Amino acid sequence: MLECTIIMIEVNNLTLFGKSHNLRLDIPALKFYSPGITALVGHNGAGKSSLLRLMSGLEKSNTGLVSYLGKDIFKDFESLKEKIHLISWNLELYQGLTTKDHLKLIKSVSKNWSVEIENALLKDLSVPPDKRIDKLSRGEQVRFRLLLSLPRKPMVILLDEVTNELDTDSRRIIFKKLDSYSYDTGAQVVVATNMIEDIERYATDIILLKKGKVILQGALDNIKEEHKTNFEEIIRIYERKDLQL
Numbered sequence: 001m002l003e004c005t006i007i008m009i010e011v012n013n014l015t016l017f018g019k020s021h022n023l024r025l026d027i028p029a030l031k032f033y034s035p036g037i038t039a040l041v042g043h044n045g046a047g048k049s050s051l052l053r054l055m056s057g058l059e060k061s062n063t064g065l066v067s068y069l070g071k072d073i074f075k076d077f078e079s080l081k082e083k084i085h086l087i088s089w090n091l092e093l094y095q096g097l098t099t100k101d102h103l104k105l106i107k108s109v110s111k112n113w114s115v116e117i118e119n120a121l122l123k124d125l126s127v128p129p130d131k132r133i134d135k136l137s138r139g140e141q142v143r144f145r146l147l148l149s150l151p152r153k154p155m156v157i158l159l160d161e162v163t164n165e166l167d168t169d170s171r172r173i174i175f176k177k178l179d180s181y182s183y184d185t186g187a188q189v190v191v192a193t194n195m196i197e198d199i200e201r202y203a204t205d206i207i208l209l210k211k212g213k214v215i216l217q218g219a220l221d222n223i224k225e226e227h228k229t230n231f232e233e234i235i236r237i238y239e240r241k242d243l244q245l
């Protein structure tokens with residue numbers, strides 16, 4: 001593994017409140033080192049999607065900041081939005097277009113599109129070349145979303161539980177692509193997932209969230225070494241610990 005020296009993303013004093021002033025997120029500090037794949041783990045409602053939305057700049061926190069290579073996502077949103085891609089089921093594609101036309105559309109509005117990356121993805125991702133978006137399977141949709149994203153050379157890719165329902169083969173293809181993209185370009189990948197198999201195989205780092213708070217974070221190898229047990233058991237131990245809320 002490459003030595004991790006570049007801090008790609010920093011989160012500081014981040015809080016997010018719900019409508020009834022309940023605390024949805026409370027994160028004093030987080031650092032994401034480049035390159036690598038960080039798994040964002042936690043039960044339903046733990047705050048994974050909320051954190052990813054704040055990190056993408058689509059939602060604003062009540063306090064605190066998210067910065068990319070020292071640039072604040074809100075102050076520098078216009079320059080950063082090209083480089084930070086959120087892949088989420090909540091962000092719809094144009095359902096009536098075919099894959100070919102959708103790809104053409106995104107290409108026409110993208111600066112610095114890499115034909116080299118596009119061709120490699122077309123070869124490896126097996127995206128149907130001319131199928132309507134609303135007829136794509138879930139796996140095809142995620143692979144297609146990678147095809148729309150990676151040639152634009154993002155420095156950060158945030159995936160909001162889009163891999164969870166896919167079969168093992170689809171997940172393997174997607175994670176292998178993300179892994180090689182990250183190591184080739186230095187990009188950081190943050191993936192909200194609870195699939196232990198994927199975390200063990202592909203994640204370099206993990207962040208475990210519970211009720212909007214970070215209860216465990218660090219390099220996966222160090223965490224496993226420290227606890228001398230498998231990752232599934234480590235999650236169980238931390239989930240059982242009572243939080244001092």
Ligand SMILES: Nc1ncnc2c1ncn2[C@@H]1O[C@H](COP(=O)(O)OP(=O)(O)OP(=O)(O)O)[C@@H](O)[C@H]1O
Pocket residue numbers: 018019024042043044045046047048049050051
């Ligand atoms: N738009 C919203 N407005 C107010 N509260 C919200 C909103 N979206 C989510 N929440 C609340 O924020 C908390 C965190 O939800 P979030 O969806 O971020 O968690 P999650 O870990 O992604 O869960 P899941 O795995 O179920 O998607 C939950 O209590 C949820 O009810």
